[in-house]
Amino acid sequence: MNQQANIQASVQSAMNAERNRKNEIKAIGNKFGFQDEAEHFAESGKTVEEFHQHILAKSPSELEAALASTTAAREAETQQAVAAIKQRRNARLGTA
DSSP states (O other): OOHHHHHHHHHHHHHHHHHHHHHHHHHHHHHHTOHHHHHHHHHTTOOHHHHHHHHHTSOHHHHHHHHHHHHHHHHHHHHHHHHHHHHHHHHHHTOO
């Protein structure tokens, strides 16, 4: 492999690692209801471990509130999806 190819491979590897770091932080934030904070950590170059520590430092009431809002949002999304499926099924079957 020539030097140019090595450089390109290194750049691609670094870009993939950065994308993975951001995605992992955002996935944790989504899972636990801290999307805005995850976005901030991801964009400011913080590590996944730093974000873990940030979440673990939250008070129990903060964690509970975030999880409750995340759970409520997921339930609402599920209900919307079920309603849409029922509506499509009924339209296909010609029932109301």
